[in-house]
Amino acid sequence: MRLLVLGSGGREHAMVRALLRGGHEVHWGPGNGARGDWQVFPDAFNLDRIQALSPELVLVGPEDPLADGLVDKLQQRGLKAWGPTADQARLESSKAWSKQFMRRHGLPTADFAVADTLEEAQAAIRRLCDHQGVVVKADGLAAGKGVVVADDEGSAVAAAQELLEKYGRLVIERRLLGEEASWILLLRPDGFQALPLARDHKRLRDGDQGPNTGGMGTVTPVGSPFALDKLGRDLFAALEQEQLNYFGSLFVGLLFTAEGPQILEFNCRLGDPETEVLLESMPGDFLQALHGEALGEWQGCCLDVVLAHPGYPEASSPSMRIEGIPEEATVLHAGTRRDEQGQLWTAGGRVLHLVAHGKTYEEACEKVYAVASQITFDGRPAHYRTDIGRTLARQR
Ligand SMILES: Nc1ncnc2c1ncn2[C@@H]1O[C@H](COP(=O)(O)OP(=O)(O)OP(=O)(O)O)[C@@H](O)[C@H]1O
Ligand SMILES: [Mg+2]
Structure with missing residues (x-):
């Protein structure tokens, strides 16, 4: 099968390697300094070029082109894509929208409020900040720089002011405590397949010290204190009701609290660097798994x-x-x-x-x-x- 992977990071390199192991003709653009048995597709986001290549499937790696509607444009040209449309990608590209989606369906997530002004943010912080603190988030995509976990009201208001100026709308959330895990679902219109849990290490230095980063390393598998089957079923039913059961990946950021698993966030693409460990240890064919084929037993x-x-x-x-x-x-x-x-x-x-x-x-x-x-x-x-x-x- 002729496949095109779009993106230029470690996630896309892992996707390309996994597809090559399945024996496919893989094109990758824009790519990076890596070399291998794929064909370089340099003008990656040019729709005419993509159409001329006529891949049987286009796999879109990063969030920005998804939020910008690349999948809509590919579909308009009759091309099959793996990834959500811009509307469906609001699960990631608008935190306010995604929290409201969770609330509409009773999915477990921290209590929150949406704020468009500093006054609204202050009121929300007063209501939601407790001895654990509170979390202030920019509504839109902010490349990992839009979230401040604040210890007290004062620092939360300062963060709200800064994030409002930079990004506009905010989501203020109750701060939850517990271990985090990344849960990746391979979604299809008629079902989904969950991958084993992975854990990212966001801080720059050992012992979770230093500034936040895009991720300094991952491990898989990690244990869960809770069975996740029901959460998966409830989540899929909610997605289905709102036609969000797209052909693509849904990354569910989980936090295991004393009350059970809580959903911190959704990303509408594979996690990076979670994908690197999951695809390199996947016991089966990646492309077939996307289409619903059961994977074997994960080892090691x-x-x-x-x-x-x-x-x-x-x-x-x-x-x-x-x-x-x-x-x-x-x-x-x-x-x-x-x-x-x-x-x-x-x-x-x-x-x-x-x-x-x-x-x-x-x-x-x-x-x-x-x-x-x-x-x-x-x-x-x-x-x-x-x-x-x-x-x-x-x-x-
Ligand atoms: N309600 C919360 N309680 C405690 N910590 C939280 C909460 N919400 C977010 N966090 C912390 O902030 C981090 C970033 O939050 P979130 O995942 O919403 O942001 P993001 O910028 O979309 O992240 P990513 O770049 O992984 O997509 C989380 O991984 C978690 O450590
Ligand atoms: Mg996110």
Whole structure:
């Protein structure tokens, strides 16, 4: 089958590799510095070019083109796409809309209010802030920079003022406590398939210290204190009622509280870096799984450790020379580019994803960190967290 993957990060590299394992003709654009058995499709978001290629399926990776209606445009041209239309993508692109959807259907989520002015935000903060604090979120897509978890009313109001100026509408939420997990559902109009739970590590430094990032590493599987079958069924029924049961991925951000699982948020695409560990350890064919074919038993443990530019998350320049990637390692590319001589350079904040699979977390940790220590940016070690999977390794 001729397939086109759109996007340029580690998530898309993992998707492309998974589709190639299924024996398909894979085109990838715009891509990055990674090399492999796919065909490069440089003018990625040009609809005429896509139509001329006539892929049997277009898989859209990132959120921005989905929110901008790329799938609508592909469908108008008679092309089949994997991803939501712009209307359906409001589950991610508007937090106010998505919280109201959850409320309409009685799905478990933190109490909230929508605020368009500072006065409304202050009133909502007064109502929802307790001794645990409160959460202030920008309504629209903000590339991971639109959420402030505030400890008290004062800092919440300051955050609300700043986010209102930058992004407009806000969602104010009660702050919940518990462990987080990423739950990815492969949706189809007639059903869904849930992937094992994964956990992202958002903070820059070990021990969950330092600023928030797009994700510094992931692990799968992680345990759940609750069975999730009912939540999955209720969620799908709600999606179906509002014609949101699109052919694509729904990422459900979960928080396990003392009262049960709560939905923190939806993303309408595969998570990054969750996809890297899930697809690299998937026991079956990715494309068939999208179409509803049951996957086999998931085996072992999988880790992803992100190598980041030293300036990340504030800066990703200057571009640095990448060396020392071992041939046999599973290294997915995110912010990389190649020059005419074939030399690899950093071209973004999160540069490489090192993925390792093992029977245990201990084994996966050993493998991944042996690779991490060999790779250099301008001759120096890259920045990475050294604790991804370590707690789980100790527990087993
Ligand atoms: N109600 C809440 N209680 C406690 N923590 C929360 C709450 N809502 C969000 N958070 C924290 O803030 C983080 C970001 O929130 P959210 O997932 O809504 O934002 P996002 O910017 O859409 O994230 P992503 O980039 O992963 O899509 C969550 O992963 C969680 O750690
Ligand atoms: Mg989100």
